[in-house]
Amino acid sequence: MFAAILLLATTMAIFGVLGYLKGPKWAFISLLILSVAFVLVEYRPDTIVLALNGIYTGVMLVLNGGLGALASGDFEAVQEVYSEIDPLFTDQNENLALLLVIFSAVALGLILAAVMKSKPAVFGMIWGLAYGYLLSAAVLPLISSNPAATIPVPLLRPNEREAGAAAAQASSGLNQLFTTLAEPQNVQIIASIIGIFIIVLLLLTVRSGVKSGAKKKG
Amino acid sequence: MGPVEVVFLVVIAIFGAIGVVRGWQRELGVTTMLLLALFMIEFVLTTAIGTRVESFLSGANVSDAQIVTLQSMAAVGLLLLVTFISYQGLGLVYPGTGKSSFLSLMIGLLNGYLFAGSIWYYLDRANWPLVNVTPEFTSFYKFFVQILPPEIFGWQFFILLAVAMLIIRVIR
Numbered sequence: 001m002f003a004a005i006l007l008l009a010t011t012m013a014i015f016g017v018l019g020y021l022k023g024p025k026w027a028f029i030s031l032l033i034l035s036v037a038f039v040l041v042e043y044r045p046d047t048i049v050l051a052l053n054g055i056y057t058g059v060m061l062v063l064n065g066g067l068g069a070l071a072s073g074d075f076e077a078v079q080e081v082y083s084e085i086d087p088l089f090t091d092q093n094e095n096l097a098l099l100l101v102i103f104s105a106v107a108l109g110l111i112l113a114a115v116m117k118s119k120p121a122v123f124g125m126i127w128g129l130a131y132g133y134l135l136s137a138a139v140l141p142l143i144s145s146n147p148a149a150t151i152p153v154p155l156l157r158p159n160e161r162e163a164g165a166a167a168a169q170a171s172s173g174l175n176q177l178f179t180t181l182a183e184p185q186n187v188q189i190i191a192s193i194i195g196i197f198i199i200v201l202l203l204l205t206v207r208s209g210v211k212s213g214a215k216k217k218g
Numbered sequence: 219m220g221p222v223e224v225v226f227l228v229v230i231a232i233f234g235a236i237g238v239v240r241g242w243q244r245e246l247g248v249t250t251m252l253l254l255a256l257f258m259i260e261f262v263l264t265t266a267i268g269t270r271v272e273s274f275l276s277g278a279n280v281s282d283a284q285i286v287t288l289q290s291m292a293a294v295g296l297l298l299l300v301t302f303i304s305y306q307g308l309g310l311v312y313p314g315t316g317k318s319s320f321l322s323l324m325i326g327l328l329n330g331y332l333f334a335g336s337i338w339y340y341l342d343r344a345n346w347p348l349v350n351v352t353p354e355f356t357s358f359y360k361f362f363v364q365i366l367p368p369e370i371f372g373w374q375f376f377i378l379l380a381v382a383m384l385i386i387r388v389i390r
Contacts (some may be wrong), residue, residue, distance in 0.1 A: 005223075008228065008232070009228065009233070009234070010231075012228065012232065013231055013238070013323070015230075016235035016239075017233070017239060020239050061373075076270060085297075099221030125236075129235065133228075174358070175357040178361040179357045182357065182360050187361075187364045187365060188372075190365055191370035195370065200329065201324060202246070202249065202383055203319060205242060205246065205325065206312055206386045208314070209314025210314070210387060211242060212316060213313030213315060215315075
């Protein structure tokens with residue numbers, strides 16, 4: 001779960017910055033594209049798998065000479081070629097098909113980012129942060145079997161998924177880790193580390209900043 | 219992990235993103251203001267001033283739980299005000315050249331930790347007034363609530379660090 005939070009925070013930070021740099025227009029259009037992909041993945045996963053398998057089968061049929069057999073009216077040969085083609089996505093790997101749709105939407109957004117020109121704006125960052133959140137909400141349940149990784153998305157994902165035995169099993173290790181960390185002697189050590197880190201980070205940053213500023217003036 | 223932790227961790231991440239956008243020179247100014255605000259809050263709450271206020275409120279028939287809630291709400295209000303002024307109004311800017319995104323991210327995350335972590339601490343101390351938070355907290359919550367800024371640092375830490383930053387800024 002900690003990895004999920006880290007992924008969520010990183011994605012939001014990246015797209016927040018990208019949204020700021022590319023402007024609100026790009027960020028909003030990309031968010032709309034991703035929302036459509038998200039709704040399709042959430043509500044029509046079977047249709048997506050069926051469509052992608054259909055496209056794959058059609059392409060393989062053409063590549064294996066099925067189109068020639070079809071043109072000559074040899075339907076038995078077409079049937080033979082067709083029966084040799086295994087579907088690309090099955091129940092075991094249907095999450096890959098859904099990830100493909102999500103990443104296609106992201107790729108489309110990134111292509112738009114390269115094409116569109118706009119000025120940096122704070123509103124872009126807000127849309128970008130929303131984009132990062134939605135992207136994490138779409139991807140996390142597909143790459144993690146832990147139902148606890150399902151992030152709430154109002155309106156787009158109304159039904160909360162039930163936490164099952166798998167979630168309990170996966171989170172028990174982390175629970176143990178945090179319980180150990182929460183012991184007083186460990187907290188004391190962690191607090192000391194945080195304190196030293198903050199002091200060193202701030203004072204060194206200020207000092208180096210003052211030095212570089214003085215050099216520039218000098 | 220419950221939604222309360224998620225909310226605060228996301229706020230910290232947002233501060234990190236803001237840090238990258240604004241640059242560490244400006245973010246250090248916000249850090250100084252947050253340190254001074256935390257010093258003021260902790261100084262008032264933990265020294266004789268806080269005791270006097272508490273005895274005054276007790277004399278006015280305010281219960282202990284209500285006193286803690288009032289103190290926490292005042293602390294949260296001050297932190298929100300100081301943070302808003304620091305970001306929106308005229309802020310302290312530290313000297314320095316160059317744009318290090320990583321350094322800006324680190325200072326931004328530190329600001330997020332000081333801001334969101336302190337608000338988390340004060341709301342937890344007052345048993346989450348105004349919001350519906352169930353008390354069955356996760357192990358992550360129980361761990362993290364022990365390493366929040368006002369929990370592990372006293373007012374001496376905040377003022378000494380803020381003064382040290384200002385002195386180093388002035389000395390060339």
